[in-house]
Amino acid sequence: MPTPQHPPADDGVEPPAHPTTGSLERILPEATLARLTQYLRALNTLQTQGQTRTSSGLLATESGVNPSILRKDLSLLGSYGTRGVGYVVTELAEHISKAMGLNQQWRVAIIGAGNLGRALSGYGGFRSRGFEIVALLDAAPDVIGSTVGELTVADTKDLASVLEATAANIAVLSVPGAAAQGLCDKVVECGVRSILSFAPVVLQVPDGVNLRKVDLATELQILAYHAQNIV
């Protein structure tokens, strides 16, 4: 699993608040977040299969986790199950979506229209989950102006105006390592505070900016380690 590594967003820190009284938001562990997305996916599947109810055991199997941790995760959101019965599929999905901030529309700008950027802009899994790709940018003259799906590739020189015009609130960096920090800084300057980077470099961002990293070479290297060791 990719390791999260943003500096501990240390704010006042409240001990987990009352289940029902909203002391606004409770902080969910990173590991829980990753699993919640799997539960959502599993719930979707169940829903399309016409199932209206499920149990922690079934849902856990579908999600590839154990029932214990699933119940623990869900209990962090509140008590939405019925003892002796289970969970209502649609209801639970709704609660998870809400807790994860997925019932609003997110506007994503993809910076870097190389192979990876184009792949991401065409990925169906995004739109179906509330993420709209609103811009695709690149620095290469021969790419700028070309169309990818329904998008026209814009010039990274116009980054600021594009981000403003599209009201993007998430940026994806799919650019070479050497260009990443500079573009990252610009994006942050423009007020975007959530960044997903595929660049194989360590990026510095100010406090309050959320950065996640996906590192493809790292994934293969970890695989190689296991491959050489297991049996």
Added chain:
Amino acid sequence: MPTPQHPPADDGVEPPAHPTTGSLERILPEATLARLTQYLRALNTLQTQGQTRTSSGLLATESGVNPSILRKDLSLLGSYGTRGVGYVVTELAEHISKAMGLNQQWRVAIIGAGNLGRALSGYGGFRSRGFEIVALLDAAPDVIGSTVGELTVADTKDLASVLEATAANIAVLSVPGAAAQGLCDKVVECGVRSILSFAPVVLQVPDGVNLRKVDLATELQILAYHAQNIV
């Protein structure tokens, strides 16, 4: 089927396991593995800058971690530093590479030649780290036979023979969710025991097969959670 896979850890000089435990395999924690790849990258950078020595402090900064955990990680591999001085860049890089199984050539087959598959096959970060893309396969007739870089897209119907002919020992699944489990099974049948999947589904693999997952939609969803919570 009988396919040559894991090149036996021939390479006689197994670094003697931990002095205390006679156990052959010093198992490195997953979190450590992820960081080791970052150290490697940082060491590469230092090397190209002409630095021959480094310290845990410097290397930690370059890798985006704190010095304490870096020293702890390295101590799991053995003692390769000099107290009061630091580490020799090339030497340390060599030790890490070896511990991670990166000084052998890994042969990667990419299954799914859609946008993502093509992006992966062209990603420079792989080859430079000992991963050679030896095959690219797809099921779509209009894609089969086309060339991507130096590769010709093969038919997934011929998966078994292609994997055997290329002696692939790592498979990357960049196919739609619906096709993933079937292809995964086939790959495992062919003797490949290391799989990196980008498919947004839970895959079942037998014991002894190493599966890693990268889930792009999950990454954005986690980002969305933080975006809605951090003011």
Added chain:
DNA sequence: TTCTGTGAACAGCTTCACAGCA
């Protein structure tokens, strides 16, 4: 009874603080 929700035990990872060595 069944299956959820949760305190408590447990395991694993990170940080601290300092001993050990060049």
Added chain:
DNA sequence: TGCTGTGAAGCTGTTCACAGAA
């Protein structure tokens, strides 16, 4: 003196086991 290597403390996340509700 400076920096590594490492026990020990602290923290976070997972599993267990069972109480509690339908």
